[in-house]
Each structure stands twice: as C-alpha cells, then as structure tokens.
Amino acid sequence: MKRAVFLDRDGVINEVLTDRVKFVNKPKDFYFLPKVPEAIKTLNQHFDYVFVVTNQGGIGLGFMKETDLQKIHAYMIKELKKKGAVIHEVVYCPHKxxxxxxxxxPNSKLIEDLGKKYNVDLAQSYMVGDTDTDIIAGKRAGTKGVFLGEQEPLADAVFSDLLSAAQWIIQDAIA
Known part of the structure; x- marks a missing residue:
C-alpha cells in the first residue's frame, strides 16, 4: 500500500486572514506561506502522494463559484510545479x-475517499492542519495528525510551519 500526506489549504499552504488577504476567492488572493513549496517538495521525495483536503464553505455561502475555486487550485498546482513540488489531487467540501x-x-469522507482511490494505507499517513477539525478528520480516517499553530492536544505533533512539520513527518515515518 501507498503512503500519503494530506494537507489542509488555508493556513497551511496559503495565507488567510492576514494583512494582505482576508479570504482567498480568486487566484490573485493566493499567497504561499513561507517555505511551503520547499516543504511539499521534501514530502514528495518521501511519500507516494501529497493531497490537499479543504473545506471551502465560501461556495455554499455564495462568496465564490466552484469555477473560481478550480482556478485557484489550478494556480496553486502550477506555481508549486514551477518549484518542483507536486500536489497529486485537491478535494474540497463546497457546503456551508x-x-x-x-x-x-471534521468528517473524514474526503480523506477516506482519497485513501480508497489511491490505495493509501491511512495508518501510515498524515493529516496536517491548522484547526482541530483538520486533526479530528485525520484521526477519524486513521492518520496521524500534525497541527500548525501553538497547541492542539489531539495532535501527534505541533509545529509553527509546514517545513518543520514535513521534517518531523519524514523522521516519524522512518522510525
């Protein structure tokens, strides 16, 4: 079976609720957090897949259309690819x-569906997020949970940024 890292998007890969951008509703609003392409490229070298699993309630609330979200994700994938980093698939919940x-x-359907589709051993995989709902979803799916932020008691590890998390994930996967 394969191994994967599942990444939340907003607050893990890109800025949200910062001085520069409140919400990402168009590609021009998308700004990578520091060292994210490097972190994803590093994960690509050690894992079969890197996925993005994101709640995008702005669609259900009417703040953006699904076609806008698809443009944002296409932009993200294209910009990462320029830096040698690969996202294998992006899945999202469009509901309010x-x-x-x-x-x-915090439901785990998106993670579980990707696991089935790509023959991923979820017990040997990781979910990285910046909210407790990300960690809960990963745990429900059977992954380890890595939290980006100050503290999260449900997480297996906590880091301030994705590159630090990626380095720990790789070491933990080897152990």
Missing part, C-alpha cells in the same frame, strides 16, 4: 458550515 454533509471536516 453546519450543513451536516459527510464531506466537511
């Missing part, structure tokens, strides 16, 4: 918060 759907994190 509290809509009760099965795909919105």
């Amino acid at each position: 918060p509290k809509s009760g759907c099965a795909c919105r994190k």
